[in-house]
Amino acid sequence: MKYKISIIGAGSWGTAQSRILADNGHDVLLFDVDADTVFEINTNHTNISKLGDVKIPASVLATTSIEEAVNYADIIILVVPTAVMRKCLISISKVIQSTKLFVNASKGIEPNTFKRVSEIVYEEIENKYVRGFVALTGPSHAEEVILKLPTFICAASECLENAKIIQSIYSNNTYFRVYTLLDLIGAELGGSLKNIIAIASGMLAGLGYGDNIRAALITRGLTEMIKISVELGAKKETLYGLSGLGDLIVTTMSEHSRNFQAGKKIAQGKDLKQSLKEMTMVVEGARSAMAAYQLVKEKNIDAPIIEAVYDILYNYKDPQTAMSDLMNRKLKSE
Ligand SMILES: NC(=O)c1ccc[n+]([C@@H]2O[C@H](COP(=O)([O-])OP(=O)(O)OC[C@H]3O[C@@H](n4cnc5c(N)ncnc54)[C@H](O)[C@@H]3O)[C@@H](O)[C@H]2O)c1
Numbered sequence: 001m002k003y004k005i006s007i008i009g010a011g012s013w014g015t016a017q018s019r020i021l022a023d024n025g026h027d028v029l030l031f032d033v034d035a036d037t038v039f040e041i042n043t044n045h046t047n048i049s050k051l052g053d054v055k056i057p058a059s060v061l062a063t064t065s066i067e068e069a070v071n072y073a074d075i076i077i078l079v080v081p082t083a084v085m086r087k088c089l090i091s092i093s094k095v096i097q098s099t100k101l102f103v104n105a106s107k108g109i110e111p112n113t114f115k116r117v118s119e120i121v122y123e124e125i126e127n128k129y130v131r132g133f134v135a136l137t138g139p140s141h142a143e144e145v146i147l148k149l150p151t152f153i154c155a156a157s158e159c160l161e162n163a164k165i166i167q168s169i170y171s172n173n174t175y176f177r178v179y180t181l182l183d184l185i186g187a188e189l190g191g192s193l194k195n196i197i198a199i200a201s202g203m204l205a206g207l208g209y210g211d212n213i214r215a216a217l218i219t220r221g222l223t224e225m226i227k228i229s230v231e232l233g234a235k236k237e238t239l240y241g242l243s244g245l246g247d248l249i250v251t252t253m254s255e256h257s258r259n260f261q262a263g264k265k266i267a268q269g270k271d272l273k274q275s276l277k278e279m280t281m282v283v284e285g286a287r288s289a290m291a292a293y294q295l296v297k298e299k300n301i302d303a304p305i306i307e308a309v310y311d312i313l314y315n316y317k318d319p320q321t322a323m324s325d326l327m328n329r330k331l332k333s334e
Helices: 012-023 035-044 066-072 082-095 117-124 160-170 184-206 211-231 242-253 258-267 272-278 284-299 304-314 319-327
Strands: 004-008 027-031 061-063 075-078 100-104 130-137 151-156 176-181
Touching: 004 012, 004 066, 012 027, 012 160, 027 066, 035 061, 066 082, 075 082, 075 160, 082 117, 082 284, 100 117, 100 160, 117 130, 117 184, 130 160, 130 184, 130 242, 151 160, 151 184, 151 242, 160 176, 176 184, 184 211, 184 242, 184 258, 184 284, 184 304, 184 319, 211 242, 211 284, 211 304, 242 258, 258 272, 258 284, 258 304, 284 304, 304 319
Parallel strands: 004 027, 004 075, 027 061, 075 100, 100 130, 151 176
Antiparallel strands: 130 151
16 A cells, blocks of 8 residues: 655655655655755755765655645654654644654653653644554664665554554565564663663774673663663563664664764763764764663662763763773672
């Protein structure tokens, strides 16, 4: 079945997704607040600042009108940085006129409220307009997807029928494969928390360390992700899947990851503000680190890696000292 789909946020990930959906035969409209990006997509079929000179299908159109984007679609895909997600949903709530299936492909938790994007959607959009919610998450660098390199991710929802719709519209038999998943909480938290561990991984690279400690970071970081996610209602097994461990591996191991790059710059002597300024794309892990730190303090969860990242980002702790403190923690069993 052919769908009309609006993607809210024409950054790297939104633009890469427009290619998959257009390749799969759907009608796609991208929305962005940045008029230059919209003009470039409509005239040159590129998004050079985010994805280089790779062409996206000419059938993909873009708009700066949120009203046009919302009323065009059966399915709304949210791909804006989570810091503007609530604001963006409020603007959608003012123009929406019929029921839509909402999909979120952004990754982050809201500081202070600890809300996941699904919760923010149900808070901001009148429920009669929300047919359902699906989180699209897993190991997926936009830079590879736009080149049609093979990618496997998850469509997570509390409603299997909705997850299956998203699975079928995104999957193709050449480069994109989607699995359904019924643990929405686990999928949303896995995708958000792994970005904090990716910052730590970049810090270790910036300090000049090797593969041994990176492997230890991935396994001990996963343990912290599991503790927090299970406390908030996730299933432990979900964190071992594509939306947890899969995404954790890709983001801690790759220079494509903005979170990794930000961590590396910080370990090399830049502060958070300075390194964020140098990034042209969003670094979600910094905001998620704030939320996760507040949460582990409130729930009394032992999460030394997340606490160390928070201290380096927000209390200007020296990364080398943080590493030394982690090494000197009381010895214990795994
Ligand atoms: N880039 C990836 O490979 C990738 C993969 C998976 C998930 N994600 C997640 O997707 C989200 C977006 O990441 P990205 O890499 O595309 O970011 P990006 O920085 O490349 O793009 C963000 C886009 O959002 C737009 N924007 C900002 N405020 C807006 C608003 N109020 N309304 C509409 N558009 C607005 C910006 O103009 C920009 O075009 C993040 O949560 C990220 O973690 C990214």
